[in-house]
Amino acid sequence: MNKLIGAVATVALLAVADQAHAARDQIWAVGSSTVFPFSTRVAENFAKKTGKKSPRIEALGTGGGIKMFCGGAGEKFPDIANASRQMKKSEFLACQKAGVKDIVEIKIGFDGIVVASNKKGPDFNFKLEQLYLGLADQTLRGGQVVKQPYKSWSEVGPGLPNARILAYGPPPTSGTRDAWIELAIEGGAGKLPTLAKMKAADEKKFKATVSPMRTDGGWVDAGENDNAIVGTIEKTPNALGVFGYSFLEENGSRIKGASINGVKPTAQTIASGQYPLSRSLYIYVKKSQVGVTPGLKEFVSEFVSDAATGRGGYLQNRGMIPLPPAVHIQMKQKANALTPMPAPKN
Template structure:
């Protein structure tokens, strides 16, 4: 494959796929429609631009809706008014795939593209912090144990949680409830530590505080990055690729003594690591001829392999054997089943 120009300016037009065209009946078209994860968006945007520049087909239309929002649009049905692909920074849920089937979306291929770490970052002007999962949980949870009882979170400064932490106000910009990053954060950074706390009775607790300490910053992770450069006391929660893209402006906290670096995330040593996916509506393949040409470009070694172009913007490659498994699933048009989840 010819080397891809890394300096190409992204020109992708962002249009809501759910409202384009005539709903209900599939019609032949050459432009792929993609929705979903803000974390996967930079990688998918790179591929869409290359696809538009090097093939006879128009650049796919892509919208950053969040993983949950994208899957909801994707599962609305089959036809001209529905997306062909949904990007996701967490795996589709069994309940979501069941809803797909109820709406006639009965043939979906799952494509795993790489790994990612959820970073807890701040302005690089500050000293780096090393947090335990428990300390991070106590900063964001709606209710926390105090003297053996669960109470509304009273912590306003980091030093309130642990005297070894800075006497600095807790302020956190994070993703909304529709975000796959939020889902993964709740599972890995909240459910896991709370299961070990006696006050929660062995049950995972994932309710995030709503007293203004955690600020819902929307689906655009670049806005969180911008806010951290302006509000240097605050922290932000987002995917590793945004840290890679802003090395001078941001510094990430270590979690359990492990920094969010590519090798640690790939090896599973970093505690808040997850996989990235996209989902293909196979029932659209006949009426959208370029669909699998795009998919094949995305999962090529030139894109997602070791030293691939997406690695340059923060994608952490899967092991070689797992990349081959992904390609075989795509070649077979493997249909995801609820029993697989």
């Protein structure tokens, strides 16, 4: 019997040792494809400075990343969710239910959503409402909401090119898609008096009416790889691509951005909010993993450092629009104190 007890104890000790050995020695961040190139750059610099293993960064889209992040605490779940929109109340509550209690929300900068085309193709100068009219599944025509009838941009509005409506953009799991729906599709629809009245009377009905993207081939969900969209529109005459500003800046010799309401997407117009499709970028951090995952706090500190996200920092050179100095200081303080966020309002 003593031998049996000893054998069981030995097996138990080996199991504990195996679990300890299996514990993650690498930071794990998942989420937004827009934040992905910024996060990978920070990961590279973190590894060089600390000598620690470079963090694992995955582009799953904001929604997919937050869902995985909120799956639970511990080494089987990511330490960080990268996001191109704020966490929703429903996502926050899912986190809480799964035991992910102390979440730190850190704003890292700004980005713009661009509508880009081949450098050699026609220039596009959209009014915000024309993006809704041409790309939503149901659209307004003759004062009535109808199934999308438009085949070319010239049918949508005067001054637009006589080009087939074909846009490649982010899938439903993407934070870029969420922001696109809110800023371009719902924002454009809200400019039209008939739909503005609907929104005022019943916002839920308004969203359900205007938000779905067209499903007849005029809009194509192109996955989370924004570089692939760049390559597609470069090879496809008159096609449009929807993605973050940083990809336009990196590929400015191959593609160009459309004007929206007469405003071109630039670092200045995005930071000022003058460009209509501007948004904020975030990282969400599990406070419970600080001190457990080696280097996590140092990685977060690197992300909010002057060298990375400050004015003139290396992420600005990669296309991120920096925060105002006072807000940047606040984010550094939040990262240092690891102050948990309250529940979002929406």
